[in-house]
Amino acid sequence: MFKMRYADPGTAPATLTPFAPGEASEPVLTLIEYNAEYLNERTVATVAELPEPDESCVRWIDMSGLGSVEVLKALGEKYDLHPLALEDVLHTGQRPKTEPYDQHLFIVGQMLYNDEEGILCTEQISFFLRPNLLITIQEEARNDVFTPVRERLRGGKRFIRKQGADYLAYALLDAMIDHCFPALEELGEAVEELENVLLSNPSPDCVRTLHEFRRTLMVFRRFVWPERDVISALMHDESGLIAAQTKVYLRDCYDHTIQIMDLIESYRDITSGLLEMYLSCVSMRTNEIMRVLTVVSSIFIPLTFVAGLYGMNFDFEGGKMPWNMPELHKPWGYMACLGVMLAISIVQVLFFRRKKWL
Amino acid sequence: MFKMRYADPGTAPATLTPFAPGEASEPVLTLIEYNAEYLNERTVATVAELPEPDESCVRWIDMSGLGSVEVLKALGEKYDLHPLALEDVLHTGQRPKTEPYDQHLFIVGQMLYNDEEGILCTEQISFFLRPNLLITIQEEARNDVFTPVRERLRGGKRFIRKQGADYLAYALLDAMIDHCFPALEELGEAVEELENVLLSNPSPDCVRTLHEFRRTLMVFRRFVWPERDVISALMHDESGLIAAQTKVYLRDCYDHTIQIMDLIESYRDITSGLLEMYLSCVSMRTNEIMRVLTVVSSIFIPLTFVAGLYGMNFDFEGGKMPWNMPELHKPWGYMACLGVMLAISIVQVLFFRRKKWL
Amino acid sequence: MFKMRYADPGTAPATLTPFAPGEASEPVLTLIEYNAEYLNERTVATVAELPEPDESCVRWIDMSGLGSVEVLKALGEKYDLHPLALEDVLHTGQRPKTEPYDQHLFIVGQMLYNDEEGILCTEQISFFLRPNLLITIQEEARNDVFTPVRERLRGGKRFIRKQGADYLAYALLDAMIDHCFPALEELGEAVEELENVLLSNPSPDCVRTLHEFRRTLMVFRRFVWPERDVISALMHDESGLIAAQTKVYLRDCYDHTIQIMDLIESYRDITSGLLEMYLSCVSMRTNEIMRVLTVVSSIFIPLTFVAGLYGMNFDFEGGKMPWNMPELHKPWGYMACLGVMLAISIVQVLFFRRKKWL
């Protein structure tokens, strides 16, 4: 729930707090240089091996793994990244945001995907955009959402190869956001399944599942809502880093965030409705159970009383004392008693019929 | 619930993903050319047969069925439709929107109508508006909402024949939006009927029906709300594609969307109120059932105990031992016992009367 | 609930659909011409008898009854009323709105009043405002909210006689809106009465009444809210039809709409609170009922068991076999048994006391 890293209160801003050993994986640096004709892709061992920042071709530097503060610092110094932005890279679990700095645009995104067990995971991805240079920093190398974009780059003569770093940033953001669709589709199916279960056979487990759905939706909402603002800010960027043509594509991406928000709100409405339905089912069931209990008890408890009455031992002198259960020794006594019982039952059954409880 | 088509995350934008075979019907292309004096209507087999885009008269090209990506591509190339817009045509289940492109205005609408079984269906309709040219693309040819507009066109000397493609687009949008009214009227009648059932004889089925109503209202809300924004955007269009005179008519259409939203909100309020009423009915009923059970049990259980007391076999030496149920052998024993029972009953009845449970 | 008239989807805009025979009353046309010195009031039979539109004096044409499309058309032609506005006149149950047309201002209002049986009724009133000319069209002549204004006009030397048609329109709108106050006052009294009933003796009927109150409030809200916008739009009118002096009076009227909305919101809050109070009352009552049942049952069921125990027929050889209910034949047997029962009762009573159930 509270999975945000933060610095101790009072720490100087822009302090880079390293992860505890084993908490984060070692960074892997990958460089892709390309233009319309040319593509060069390689993994580098140290930041020093990376090319100086010039604008001869589009460069994409990807760093996966936050395990080394030194690599991050070196990267920051080489490409003039603002220390406050670097601090945010390490504070994982951030709210998505975009911040214009003098030298670059800084974007924080959160990728949402279901892991193999169907549990929603989040991974923070930071973008630094400079003219013809894009630096992306991922939490880990595990779930690489960027592979399809890399494939498109490698594919030659593609539209993406003719565009600048801003289009690359768009393509990556788009891939990141579109990753929500399959996760939401799975969730939608699970909700629909739960709906069927609730209508046929509600059990307390349903409430637990509902509660989990709502928490999942909350995570979606918490991260997709600001992502919408990020895309909107990029669409209205005035720094000149985002080309007008790219903004048309960003509009498409913005549209996707709105559709995701729409789905999330719909699911929230449905889960609320399901809880109400569950509660009304339970109270209807209690009502039905009580009805059976009441009908059975109300009929048989008076009958048992009558039977008990004639099971009493008041039979002083074999019924010859006129006040001591004289009925017992009349020939019609037993039949009369059964008759009374029958009458009581019939009256009650009629009463319950009129009340529609039977 | 999740009926949105989407491309795999990371796919290049503007990729046209074909439908699976059988999932979508083959496209049928219809062309209507008209001006105030003249109307020509025909079905064409291929895109190549369609006229070149010139502005000599108003042209309406309608494509029903999304089964062929090739036809769509050919159409896009011939009339210079933006690839991102074409992609959205195939991503059915979209949120209604309007997007200005350099060459044309792109509008996505969703038609809502009840099918023969009274179930709410949605169908995506895309509009491409250029000067004197309107291209509409429908999901299927099945439920043709455009027929009355075609009739008006054919009707000669009508107002619509003297207007441009923008007025035609308005007329189609208006027909599409007005289709909500009958569906909402049906829903309103169903809600009112349910209200009567709930007031007279609430059953668990009501909750199910209520839940379905709320889902239907959610679908309405999800699609009509953005449609309002679409109309509003068209009313304030600055591209020059929408004539000032048409904007007066669009205001009328905008008004209809507001009235639809108003009705939807009213229905939502009423369905919430109905659920609360149902729940309070159920708990009141449980209360009443419990009252009967409590009254019957509280009266007869003590009586049965008294009867059981005198049914015990403590009668050592025929009641001559003073401590062993001496009452049994007194002449007034039985009457006293009955009297005690009567007294218990009367006290309880009075108690329940005072509590207003009887 | 759905009391809105609407045209079939796809109908050409501005089509005037006539009412079914008997559904609407025949129109009655009244003309009042006045200025500071002069007042002329008469009923006319046909539209042709009405004066040509000139601005020599203030004219108020009132049409009550929507039974004749022809009269409406004639009126529209004579005074140049926009066809879209005329269509809205016939679509009763409209949302209040104001629409500026080139020739005139068009206002739709809804009058809310309680009929003799205390049921909330709505009646649509349409206004066409031109310089020195006001045309009002009412649904029926039955409940004439305009009478007091007519009286003021006739009263001579009144302020209203010195003003233009815009002030007349204000006076009529003001009369229409102020009609909500008595209806709301009645509703407020009914709510307060229900509150007292709920606090003293809640019954299932209360929920029904509450539900009706909420529907009434919903109707108020649905019509008064947009009426506020209508008045606000008139206050900021830039067409020059509304004189600056009249705008001061419209501000007063606007204030009234806000006060009405305020009351409606307060009543909504109170009715919600009443429902919660009802539900908590019912569950508290169930609780109390259950407490009585539990106390009585828990005390007497074990006692009955003990009595039943000694009512068993295990008395082999008159109690001489040591294992067969030896207690029966001890002199202290009965007393011991009574003692055990008493002990059980006391323990239970103490237990229930500690639990505060007794």
Next chain:
Amino acid sequence: MFKMRYADPGTAPATLTPFAPGEASEPVLTLIEYNAEYLNERTVATVAELPEPDESCVRWIDMSGLGSVEVLKALGEKYDLHPLALEDVLHTGQRPKTEPYDQHLFIVGQMLYNDEEGILCTEQISFFLRPNLLITIQEEARNDVFTPVRERLRGGKRFIRKQGADYLAYALLDAMIDHCFPALEELGEAVEELENVLLSNPSPDCVRTLHEFRRTLMVFRRFVWPERDVISALMHDESGLIAAQTKVYLRDCYDHTIQIMDLIESYRDITSGLLEMYLSCVSMRTNEIMRVLTVVSSIFIPLTFVAGLYGMNFDFEGGKMPWNMPELHKPWGYMACLGVMLAISIVQVLFFRRKKWL
């Protein structure tokens, strides 16, 4: 609830409707004239005795009691007060508002205070502000919130004596608004007390008290919210009646309204939470009661059945017929029967233990 005076619908605006005799107290007119050196305070009998409106010194005319329409009219004529504003003075129960007229600024405020019995009362106070002249009109003279301000005026050489009528108006408004704090503090203590009662011993009376709290909060909200807007409007006044220096003090006053709103919202949240807590307490209690009933009944009802079984009179020929309750005449019969009962009890106790009901 509906304590608003209003004119009959259709009445001419600015009609002054007199109160019924006895409904309002006779007006008392007080005049205070002052500047930095000089203060003159006196009660006057008629409006004619009041000085002509000139700006030689600051004048504060206070009228307490709305019993005489004539005095109000005379005041209005003498100081050129707008008739619409005078009408609002008589329509007590108004929403607080500020309205600029040509000659003066008109402010309606509502003072909220707890009377001796702790019940929230409201009193309308109207302000007319002209250069160097302030006229205040109170509903009654009973609860004079203005006394401390009068004291400050009399105190000589105070800051307030050097300021204009605008500062005086601020001081009075501030006193009026600050009167909410003690009332809210009392309410806060009452809520806290109720919270303790609910946690220790919830009773149906709590719901009634909660409901009263919510109505009180609703009244606060209804009047303080628009008062905030009044102060805000004065802070941004452009008529020149409010000096820049006074606006700094109005900001302080605005701040107080925000703090009051903040408290009201907090209390609303808490009262909602308390109701939920009450409901969950009640249902938990019902649950507990049911548990006791179920445990006791489930254990003893089967035992009573077993006892009843051996209390039957099937003992044909003293147990010699093999099928007629042979157990009765075995030496181990009674013990076996007790054993069976014990076994049943143990099984049930274990079952209830496992369910955590015992």
Next chain:
Amino acid sequence: MFKMRYADPGTAPATLTPFAPGEASEPVLTLIEYNAEYLNERTVATVAELPEPDESCVRWIDMSGLGSVEVLKALGEKYDLHPLALEDVLHTGQRPKTEPYDQHLFIVGQMLYNDEEGILCTEQISFFLRPNLLITIQEEARNDVFTPVRERLRGGKRFIRKQGADYLAYALLDAMIDHCFPALEELGEAVEELENVLLSNPSPDCVRTLHEFRRTLMVFRRFVWPERDVISALMHDESGLIAAQTKVYLRDCYDHTIQIMDLIESYRDITSGLLEMYLSCVSMRTNEIMRVLTVVSSIFIPLTFVAGLYGMNFDFEGGKMPWNMPELHKPWGYMACLGVMLAISIVQVLFFRRKKWL
């Protein structure tokens, strides 16, 4: 709940009301003078010892403890602090706000931290910012949130030493706001723990804990929300007191307030969900309990009745009278009776199986 100090209604603005003796601690004055090369830190006994306000170096005057109105007044006179601001310093429990005065910027902040017992405490901190001068006034010296910032100042050659008083104010505000993170982290863990308890073993204590969580969240919300506005106002400050470079850092701080609000909203959602889950658990449990009671009672009550029937004493003349319980004296009587009982049980068990209650 209502922990706000306020002046009596009608008191002159800017009146400094002293605390009751013992209610507030005696003020301790600390002065830190520094620039990039130089740092001088000392505690002073009286305001007179403080340096005159010149801008030769950055000065930070901290006053801890509000016990002396005189010290506050002296401070106000020496450094020209506005009396209204000084009044707000004493009115602890204020809503955070920022107010520009001519001579200085006035900021009220609220620090939120958990005390040793984990209870949320608030402490008001006031800031007066002038060029190169910052005066901070804390409620008490107990929980010094400023220590880490002091350490950073002392640390020499740090970034903070090269900046002005505006950066110092930022650093202190940042420390104050970041103090929420640990408190929220603790709360988050407590919520998660409660969630586990609720899922495994809900008890009435959970509701109490939930209610406390909600009150804690309410306090957070009430103070952090306006703090966000404070930071935002500083970011857009136009007085020139805040340097452009500091605004970049304030943006970082603003971001933290948004993240805190985000967490608070998430926790609020979760606690609402938990309450609903608790209620549905309780009603499901009641349902289950009732089911057991109903099954046991419905099976055994009819059996007990049958047993009671044959325990009646109708056995006139040893069963020779044909109507008096003839079954008793048939050899198959007992077996038939047991058979009937068995049949009843089987029918009921089957009925309950079909209903899924068994």
